[in-house]
Amino acid sequence: MNLALRDIRHNLGRFLLTCLGLGLLLGVALAMVGIYRGVVEDALSLPRALGADLWVVEEGTRGPFAESSRIPGDVREAVARLPGVREAGAVTFQTAEVARPGGGVLRLQLVAYEPDRPGGPPVLTAGRGIARGRFEMVADRRAGLPVGATLEMGGQRFRVVGLTEGAVSSGGDPLAWITLRDGQELQFRLAPPAARRQLAAGGGTAGTDTVNAVIARVSPNQRVEAVAEEVRRWKHLSALTAAEQEAVLTQSVVARARVQLGMFTVVLLIASAVVVALIVYTLTLDKLREIATLKLIGARDRTIVGLVVQQAMALGIVGLAGGASLLFSVKDFFPRRVALGPEEVTGFALLVAAICLVASLLGVRLALRVEPAQALGG
Amino acid sequence: MGGTASAPLVVLEGIAKGFGEGEARVQALSDITLSVEAGTVVGLRGPSGSGKSTLLNLIACILEPDAGRLALAGETVWEGGRYRRRDLRALRREKIGFIFQFHNLLPFLDATDNVALAMTLAGTGLAEARRRARDLLDYLEVGRRAAAMPAKLSGGEAQRVAIARALANRPRIILADEPTAALDSERARVVMDLLRQVAREQRAAILVVTHDEKIFDRFDRLVSLRDGRIESELVPAKAA
Structure with missing residues (x-):
């Protein structure tokens, strides 16, 4: 029984809205990767x-x-x-x-x-x-x-x-x-x-x-x-x-532009990581009683960690899919080339997965610190 | 698992628990000796701060005692200043069922899966767990609501589903924290009758923390706590 997916299905509207916001951010970050790559390709x-x-x-x-x-x-x-x-x-x-x-x-x-x-x-x-x-x-x-x-x-x-x-x-x-x-x-x-x-x-x-x-x-x-x-x-x-x-x-010729775009991309990725971390943390905060109940009825830590991490990964995957779809539908309207091949998209997806994994640590830490006793009482 | 028909499934001998250090230290429980036999439903009552919840947490192995001995279903769990058992969550999975004041059903699982979850956590396959969950819901006369989400259940139905979850792994011990607090008198009595039925039929020991005077007559024994000590122990007829 996959608790993460069941929870997502239960709050599907909220999850999709969150993914939409995250997707826009990831779409911009992916666009920067494409513009960065485009600058290099244009130069060559x-x-x-x-x-x-x-x-x-x-x-x-x-x-x-x-x-x-x-x-x-x-x-x-x-x-x-x-x-x-x-x-x-x-x-x-x-x-x-x-x-x-x-x-x-x-x-x-x-x-x-x-x-x-x-x-x-x-x-x-x-x-x-x-x-x-x-x-x-x-x-x-x-x-x-x-x-x-x-x-x-x-x-x-x-x-x-x-x-x-x-x-x-x-x-x-x-x-x-x-x-x-x-x-x-x-x-x-x-x-x-x-x-x-x-x-x-x-x-x-x-x-x-x-x-x-x-x-x-x-x-x-x-x-x-x-x-x-x-x-x-x-x-x-x-x-x-x-x-x-x-x-x-x-x-030399496009070095500054590359560094500028590269740095901006890094800033966007850091911002994405912070956003994912905050979202996962908030989602975990909303489930403290459920997590305490799970612990009390004997759920192992890996079940709890799985719940948090899988939701973070789902956020990243759906967000990235949305952001990438949006970007691919508009990238040809950009004044400069947005060069995104399978290599860039795959690399970015792996990066997003790593970001989601790291960003979920805050939520995992919170979840693991929940005391089973919190399930008892009003 | 152990435990014969008359053997106590919950044994507390000289249990003590305090919180804080020095002058700020509060002695929540002192020299608690109590046993609950299979097939009985014992009520724990007392004013706020009397130590009821602390005692329940100790038996659930959520809090560690300072002194005494705790044995559950024939196994000494805590003695001599330490737990004798390493994996306390496994202990809870195998031996203890929990019923909460506000049912604590997971809002994103339907009634069947709330019950089945407890079984899958203990290693039962999902299909088998769901089949047994539906049987349990039928047994507790809430089978027609098996596909309902918790938000769609009435208070009484939700508490029955919670009881089904507590029974999922056939625990010998069931701990209930104010299980009727959110129910009206009639539903409270129905829930207590269900617990009595479970205790009799499944030879379980059930310990219920309650303030609810309406259900005092449903207990086999009623233990009163005051200032962390057992003040009295009565049978219901006398308690009334």
Whole structure:
């Protein structure tokens, strides 16, 4: 006879209301776990989307995401000639805020690349890749732009020809790919008044064949680290492997956001533990006479402990199920990615179980201290 | 278990119990010697503070005596300054049934399961416990309310279910703490008649703490306590 479940059934309304409150709290905590995971995944989304084994950047920098990096465009050819390099492509990155068709401002992370070379969009979910040399764009669905939409940037009109899914920057902005030439002009070409002023000052018109990085794909039988070492011998360049680039992103670019979210998650979990402990304690307080009666008629301590702990676990399980259901039904409306896979949910469920177990100790202590004599008398 | 038809099932010899230390010490019971034989119903009466509840708690092994000897169902339980039995809850499960002033049924179990619970705690399987619980409820003429929750039972019905629970493990000793306090005269007499019937048919020793004068004539013996001592011991006819 399971006393915990029978007691829950007897006070089902109160139990469900309690679970609802706890579920909301656990749902928020789980959302924080998902947002935390989402920040990391977003940060890694861009380098992973480009599929580079090696990042060649300006000497002494950890660019192009953590620091600014500028290198000549012809570095690509030098890198492509290195032994073991299968293919290489020059890329630039920049953030753009453009007028959204139909009103509003759209923030994009622009990736400029050389079509048919590394750096282009991953799998397209609609439309086609960039085919013309100029003014075409492949955007992520998060931008909310349909195929065929046009955007004005740098005085030029770009047409969306294809869409990707789930490609965002470390800041959560959707990625948009354009050709390298378009990207270089947007980023490096001076506006006409500034160009005239520079010319008048005798500076000449600066060329725009500058890129932020050259990415390379290395042959499967070649060690990436060995190629990186080769690049580092050239005095004016630095090289990062894909793993190093990901480490820079997670440990530097989004480190504060991760710590902030992590700490907030911990605070929420502590709050959940305190709430569960108080609920279980109150539920136990309400049953002191019943517990005393059970002891008097000979119930073992494990029966009493089971009553308290099972109710705490039931609270956690039902609360988590409610909170998780709610979260999964609304998470796609969050402005940033809430990344929750089976791993995160299972881990969180185990954590909640541990929290409930620990939180029930207060109630267990109270229950075990109840004297059987309390059952006697009025 | 032991105990013949005439052997006492509850034996107290020179039992004493005090609370507190030094000048604040209160002697709740002094030199209590009492025995209750199988098949008898003994009433314990006395004014507040006379030691009735303390005596009941001592027999229930909830309180430990300071001196004397306590034997239950033929087994010496406390003597020489210590319990002779380690697992007192098992002792209560096996040998003692309890009836409370306010029935103390678990509100989240129906009448059948309130009775069956006591049996499952003693190791009986749930199906068997429920079958026996229904038999007991029938025996106490409350079988038609077997599926009712305690909140839906009248005072008299609830007390019958509580009696059924007390009888669940066929205890040789039943301790009742003011079992009729919450009942009117007629229901109080019915409950006492039931206890008398149980004592006779199951050869149990029943000890009842009560203030209720209406039921004094239902006892085989009536023990009066005052200031922690047995003041008198009467048979009911004389007590009236």
